[in-house]
Amino acid sequence: MTSLKNIKFYATQPHSCSYLSGKDATTLFMDPEKPLSQALYSRLADIGFRRSGHHIYRPHCSGCKACIPARIPVSEFSLSRSQKRNWQKNQDIDITEHTPEFSHEVYGLYERYIRSQHKDGDMFPPSVEQFTGFLVDSPDYCCFYQLRINGQLIAVAVTDRLKDSLSAIYTFYDPDHGKRSLGRYCILWQIMKARQLGLKYLHLGYWVKGCRKMDYKIDYKPMELLINNHWSRLI
Template sequence: MSSLQTLIFYATPEHDCSYLEGKQATTMFVDPKANIDTALYSKLSVLGFRRSGNHYYRPHCNACNACIPVRLPVNEFKPSRNQKRNIKKNLGLEITTTPPDFYQKHYDLYEKYIIARHADGDMYPPSEEQYRSFLVESNPNTFFVEFKYKGELIGVSVVDELTDGLSSVYTYFDPDIAERSLGVYSILWQIEECKRRSLSHLYLGYWIKNCRKMEYKTLYKPLEYLINNNWLREEPTKTI
């Protein structure tokens, strides 16, 4: 079994940053041959690593530390007025969990979402192969959360269970019903699911101060930021 002490890491060559225009990025990956169990995955998450398919990674850029891992201590979270309204708005949804697998209805919704919301991103154009490698190839403790309205699938969240929390991997939803703000609701649901499972944190990935797409994460408080290998509650004033 692999451990933090025995892991081998690889860094990619510099490439265009997906989040900050004009910036170059480097990504550090865990050796894909390593055997990553839940305990080791949890330790990697505490160190700021994320999972994409079977790959575990974190930014490793020269002269830039804009990508900051963030997590939420769920037992201290108190929803804002807008978040309470969101919960009330979505009370009628049917929510179920399912094991990770390829479901055609999931992929059809994912394809629609990417085309509508991320046509300028790395995941466009969507394909079944890309979808499988990104979301279907998973960790043993991954589960899919289905959000349905009147029997119709309108959203899916991909979530990993860690020893100390849940890791929010990805959420996609029907762009035609944006008024439900399912991206917000999925996080609120995951916060409550952490509590139901007696887990302390929800890991939300990376926050980037100057990236509009990442701003929403600061709406969940108290947010913890990983700075110099310490989880701190004060938002960093300088990140690049």
Template sequence: MTANLREIKVFTTFPHRCSYLPEKEATTLFVDPRQTISPELYTELSLMGFRRSGDHIYRPHCNNCSACVAARVVTSGFKPSKSQRRVINANGDLRLEITDSVSGDDEAYALYERYITGKHADGDMYPPDREQYESFLNNSLGSTRYFKLYENNTLVCVAVSDEMLDGFAAIYTFYDPNLEKRSLGTYAVLLQISHAKKRGMPYIYLGYWIENCQKMSYKTRFQPLEMLIQGRWYGDTGDKPSDLSPIPVVTLPSDL
């Protein structure tokens, strides 16, 4: 880690209801939004388990809970499973376009609206709002890439991913809720893994895995998987997240 990490100012939220485990109370640690975030610093923050939402970089900082575990796929060792190969084959007809922005893209926002309304009407992002959408998916770092998939000439999926020095961070994916059979969420992760491998990037950061949260369970289907536990990255050596072995230490700054 570079010395300047120790100089970063951070803030914590007041305790609030956890959006993943409703019976739990959560606290979030935010990097000062006035902090200049270089690609190098963003990468190092990701190594310490931070994530981005809009212009905010954060990680869980709960006193009595450590359920949120940062997870990343090791691209060099990844081989798609039989079911993942079926997903790849099923979507071979889609056209991929990678862009640096979806700001002002009415087709992308219309797809986002359909996705939130059709899949997450009981969630925090319902009802969909254009301003919230823009602030959530675009950022001022200049690192975001949008993997846009088209069926013929119709946009059916957008995977939002941040490019760092050591790989990509999968931020969010939204797709046509009427195309469930395509498994576009899985395909979006597979695309990012494939793109990172071609670029020689070692990791895809998948955000937080939570053992008792069903909607997070899909992350363990991408192997080999590494998890950040008490400041150290551990490699998954078996078929379940409990089969972990230590890999080189990532030291956390003493003031975080």
């Protein structure tokens, strides 16, 4: 097991919380000078850290435990009725794996998605620099899964492959295909992909108690939540 003893971590000053209105947040970052191997990141993911570009972070808020790391044990996952309908609806989609890199096609989709879905978020307005730093500047165990219909790019699922899991970093999609619920489909597809690869989990980032935008994550069951440094099953 990769040791964490000699790694430095730094806490930010309190800043406005991205998830809960009126709350301040503090974030713990791993030393950016430390090389991020797949083994190290796998160990950090197991204790609740996430990746954004080359930055590894975890919420570190005093007096607040609302952000809870969530993962799906993929071998035990079963589709609900609505998930079965979503899965069948999207069987005409072609999915291919690509190295993270900038292209006008992929960035154009990202820009449309942010402008349509996240006008009130801290990622608005989108820019090439933001997109590159957030998603393109990724380690070599990251990939862009591109979803297409008749050759048209409709979604990208940015995914890390770790030692025994996949980690869903970010998904963006064409807002004109809203009826397909592509965000939900991408999670289902990543669950099935992890199972196909013989991996144990799909990491979904944080379920944020009290944030309606994050409620969709607990629709995927069984779900495991990291509470008091122990993964606990949510049935």
